Amino acid sequence: MVDRVVAGPDYIASAAAFRYRPARKARGKGSAMSAESQARETASFGYREVALEAKQDLVDDVFTKVAGRYDLMNDLMSAGLHRLWKEALVTRLAPPRGRRGFSVLDLAGGTGDVAARIVARSRGAARVTVLDVNAAMLEVGRARAAARGDADRIAFIEGNAETLSFPDRSFDAATIAFGIRNVPRIDRALAEAFRVLRPGGRFLCLEFSAVDLPGMARLYDLYSFNVIPALGRVVTGDGAPYQYLVESIRRFPNQARFAEMLREAGFSRVGYDNLTGGVAAIHSGVRL
Ligand SMILES: C[S@@+](CC[C@H](N)C(=O)[O-])C[C@H]1O[C@@H](n2cnc3c(N)ncnc32)[C@H](O)[C@@H]1O
Numbered sequence: 001m002v003d004r005v006v007a008g009p010d011y012i013a014s015a016a017a018f019r020y021r022p023a024r025k026a027r028g029k030g031s032a033m034s035a036e037s038q039a040r041e042t043a044s045f046g047y048r049e050v051a052l053e054a055k056q057d058l059v060d061d062v063f064t065k066v067a068g069r070y071d072l073m074n075d076l077m078s079a080g081l082h083r084l085w086k087e088a089l090v091t092r093l094a095p096p097r098g099r100r101g102f103s104v105l106d107l108a109g110g111t112g113d114v115a116a117r118i119v120a121r122s123r124g125a126a127r128v129t130v131l132d133v134n135a136a137m138l139e140v141g142r143a144r145a146a147a148r149g150d151a152d153r154i155a156f157i158e159g160n161a162e163t164l165s166f167p168d169r170s171f172d173a174a175t176i177a178f179g180i181r182n183v184p185r186i187d188r189a190l191a192e193a194f195r196v197l198r199p200g201g202r203f204l205c206l207e208f209s210a211v212d213l214p215g216m217a218r219l220y221d222l223y224s225f226n227v228i229p230a231l232g233r234v235v236t237g238d239g240a241p242y243q244y245l246v247e248s249i250r251r252f253p254n255q256a257r258f259a260e261m262l263r264e265a266g267f268s269r270v271g272y273d274n275l276t277g278g279v280a281a282i283h284s285g286v287r288l
Helices: 009-018 052-078 081-093 113-121 135-148 186-196 214-236 240-251 255-264
Strands: 042-045 048-051 103-107 127-132 154-158 171-177 197-208 268-275 280-286
Touching: 042 052, 042 240, 048 052, 052 081, 052 135, 052 214, 052 240, 081 113, 081 171, 081 197, 081 268, 081 280, 103 113, 103 186, 113 127, 113 135, 113 154, 113 171, 127 135, 135 154, 171 186, 186 197, 186 255, 197 255, 214 240, 255 268, 255 280
Parallel strands: 103 127, 103 171, 127 154, 171 197
Antiparallel strands: 042 048, 197 280, 268 280
């Protein structure tokens, strides 16, 4: 799960293409949105520009294909680094130990890797709801949680981060790890995360970001595009999901732009920390 993203003006511009863009409003008589204008709503699927409505299904295919080998591939691709990054996320979250009922929503939580770490860090006190749109990823997560004895601490719920079914102000914290770049309408998912947080609740996002070390960027680039899809082919029998992975990372907004998106969603005290020279970053914000 490693790739390089180059920060720069063109990269920042590409972030705009990734975001939800409402079709232009028709004026005057017959102002209903035409099929043609609706078709203009697009999102990036890796380097491809696809109809906004098509992106979720394409992403879903990717994770259905890799679910059984997802965690193994993360270890192989990142040489175990993803574990350190997730631990860094949980350290920033600092779930209180012994405070029963501290409730966390882990968006796009997949196989529940982050949820397991939150529960462990809180010494079993936290309750985590893993929400993910992909049933295959959740199934792997459910089985693992049951095997660890965590089934009563982690709930696995199928749902879309863009349209959460939870009431307003229902969680103490919300996390999302390597998930937000897969969501077609990032702005909607951020607005929903804000809505379901209690006042004072924190949002933490771990995501691949823009490498800020010039020497490292080239090596990272070579590694990402040459090794990762090949590794995916060997381990899962299909390199395409991993080609999507490395491309999607490049299309994701850089640190500054993503911080701006958090502010636009209503979060205060927005900031970020780079990990491993910007290969990944943790963004945070608070609902006041
Ligand atoms: C790279 S995985 C990350 C899984 C997990 N958070 C982790 O760090 O191991 C991305 C996850 O995002 C999920 N996802 C994609 N679009 C989503 C959406 N709109 N709502 C909820 N989950 C989504 C995928 O199904 C997948 O499980």
